[in-house]
Amino acid sequence: MATEKVQERCAGGVCYTLTRRRVRNINLRVRADGSVAASASARVPISYVDAFVAARADWVRAAQAKAAARREREAAEQPALPTKQAALAHMQALCRAYYPQFAAICPGGHMPKIAVRDMNTRWGSCSLRTGTLAFARRLCVMPMPAQEYVVVHEFCHFAHPNHGPTFWAAVERAMPDYKQREKLLKMR
Incomplete structure (x- = not known):
């Protein structure tokens, strides 16, 4: 696959990033x-792309205003x-509170180390190697x-390090309503 060529451009008062790739239209x-x-496409002259963007400058500004309002x-x-x-302190x-339920599967039978990080793509993680449960700071709000579900989910990873059927069976045994709790995480 050919590498894409990227250029920073301005046309009609609109600054934009142009990427050359195999597409039919602009x-x-x-x-x-x-x-x-x-x-x-690389076959489209740069002047034509600039004219295309300039002709749609009002639409771009309106879309940028909507995006700013949404943010x-x-x-x-x-x-x-x-x-x-x-x-x-909150996550610890x-x-x-949940540790006694999972003490038998925790590394060395000890309370795992708890960490809080600024994670944007996960709610939590479990490191078998270090015996650490890490949670996203945003989970606290x-x-x-939902917070309890993530804690149980991560504790269950000490026994089942993947998301296979036995893992989900363990989560369900510990928290029968986990599916409803998990939905709360997807609402925000």
Whole structure:
């Protein structure tokens, strides 16, 4: 596969990133962060792409305004995150409450080390090698049933390091309503 050629351009008051790739049409989009991206075949002259973007400058500005409003709305709806220290204390207390249920499967039979990180793509993780359960700081602002689900989920990884059927059976034994709790994480 040929590498894509990327250029920063401005046309009609719109600054955009042009990516050359195998496409039939000129594609123009405004990303969630408000940046503008165009893609076009290498056969399309740069002047034609610039004219295409310039002709759609009003649409781009309207789309950027919508994206900015969406970001502001989401930021206003997002509860303030606790400090890392407060989040760690909270998650340690929650894990201590569930530890007796999982003591037999924890490495060395000891309470695992608990960590809090700024994770954007996960709610938690389990390291078998270090015996550490790590949780996203943003988990602390989720409903308590969802937090408890993530704690149970990660504890179960000490016995089942994958997401196979035996893992899910263990989660269900520990928390029969885990599916409803998991849905709470997907709502935000």
